Amino acid sequence: MFHTLAVPVIAAPMAGGASTPELVAAVSDAGGFGFLAAGYITVEQLAEKITQTSQLTSKPFGVNLFVPGTRPTADISSYVDRVTACAEKVGAVPGDPRWDDDNYAAKLELVLALRVPVVSFTFGLPDADDVQRLKATGTTIVVTVTTPSEARQAQQIGADVLCVQGADAGAHRGTFTDDGISPGGGELYGTLAALTLVRNTVDLPVIATGGLMRGADVAAVLAAGAVAAQLGTAFLGCPEAGTTAVHREALAEGARRTALTRAFTGRPARGLVNRFLIENSVHAPAAYPNVHHLTKPVRATGELEVMSLWAGTTYPLATAEPAADIVRRLHAELTDVVNSLAERFQRG
Numbered sequence: 270m271f272h273t274l275a276v277p278v279i280a281a282p283m284a285g286g287a288s289t290p291e292l293v294a295a296v297s298d299a300g301g302f303g304f305l306a307a308g309y310i311t312v313e314q315l316a317e318k319i320t321q322t323s324q325l326t327s328k329p330f331g332v333n334l335f336v337p338g339t340r341p342t343a344d345i346s347s348y349v350d351r352v353t354a355c356a357e358k359v360g361a362v363p364g365d366p367r368w369d370d371d372n373y374a375a376k377l378e379l380v381l382a383l384r385v386p387v388v389s390f391t392f393g394l395p396d397a398d399d400v401q402r403l404k405a406t407g408t409t410i411v412v413t414v415t416t417p418s419e420a421r422q423a424q425q426i427g428a429d430v431l432c433v434q435g436a437d438a439g440a441h442r443g444t445f446t447d448d449g450i451s452p453g454g455g456e457l458y459g460t461l462a463a464l465t466l467v468r469n470t471v472d473l474p475v476i477a478t479g480g481l482m483r484g485a486d487v488a489a490v491l492a493a494g495a496v497a498a499q500l501g502t503a504f505l506g507c508p509e510a511g512t513t514a515v516h517r518e519a520l521a522e523g524a525r526r527t528a529l530t531r532a533f534t535g536r537p538a539r540g541l542v543n544r545f546l547i548e549n550s551v552h553a554p555a556a557y558p559n560v561h562h563l564t565k566p567v568r569a570t571g572e573l574e575v576m577s578l579w580a581g582t583t584y585p586l587a588t589a590e591p592a593a594d595i596v597r598r599l600h601a602e603l604t605d606v607v608n609s610l611a612e613r614f615q616r617g
């Protein structure tokens with residue numbers, strides 16, 4: 270599936286509004302491949318987005334699902350108090366810190382019934398039985414992994430393709446467990462390191478993701494054995510993206526550093542540093558999605574200093590071009606890199 274793309278560039282699924290049918294269709298139409306994000310929306314909304322995207326493009330596109338984890342056992346009451354105090358300052362009422370499974374089973378049945386050509390999973394492993402049911406209808410299964418160990422597990426449940434995510438990536442890490450940002454946690458591999466280690470561990474096609482912005486980055490991951498590069502932050506400034514104005518401005522300004530934090534959702538994610546992130550990161554429990562529901566009304570105020578401003582480390586390189594122009598530019602840059610390398614080695 271990904272080997273045959275005219276341009277080996279994938280628009281990452283971006284839950285929370287950024288991935289619109291227009292963005293996904295524009296990338297697939299331009300010769301890349303777009304993913305819709307199923308996270309946080311209802312089954313009906315997902316069905317609507319799939320229908321809209323199919324009306325906008327005749328090219329294939331994918332859908333990404335959040336795999337539910339187990340209910341967190343941590344006592345989060347002191348974090349509820351912190352967020353309540355913060356909410357009062359911006360005139361919001363904190364949300365109910367409940368656990369839910371993001372309607373995973375119903376979303377799975379929907380993509381199965383609609384025969385979506387590619388389904389990707391993040392935050393964990395789908396059941397091997399579900400993988401077989403999807404594969405039986407011709408669906409290609411992608412599983413996001415961040416370590417060689419996760420790659421091995423994804424291979425065992427029958428994944429066709431792995432999406433190897435490095436620590437530069439914007440928004441949530443796709444780790445199977447909440448790991449890696451605490452002292453003594455798991456390794457935080459950069460994109461090339463993760464890619465090379467995973468390729469050395471399993472023999473499956475891999476997509477690389479995290480911090481990729483230019484054609485040279487795409488060339489680098491292809492040279493390291495990836496079949497395609499998946500870019501998220503690079504598409505956040507596109508007119509077709511559903512990125513909020515406040516988020517766009519903060520990205521365009523390029524003045525803030527990024528950090529990994531559990532403060533907004535209870536799961537490690539990379540975003541621009543703001544007041545909420547600074548004040549709450551060390552206190553935030555590993556309790557996803559409870560913390561997501563708790564902070565949602567605070568983030569929804571649209572106040573710059575309390576919003577989750579997801580961004581990968583290379584976000585200052587993102588542009589506001591239309592998505593098709595980004596895909597075309599990446600292709601031209603990639604071709605230039607390949608040609609100049611070929612020329613260099615031919616010269617001897």
Ligand SMILES: Cc1cc2nc3c(=O)[nH]c(=O)nc-3n(C[C@H](O)[C@H](O)[C@H](O)COP(=O)(O)O)c2cc1C
Nearest residue numbers: 281282283284391438439440479480500501502581
């Ligand atoms: C705003 C935003 C939302 C994201 N939402 C999802 C998601 O719903 N599912 C998913 O698998 N990855 C999600 N990601 C992560 C991307 O798949 C990808 O790993 C990441 O964007 C790569 O790093 P980059 O942003 O530096 O390109 C999101 C990324 C961003 C920036």
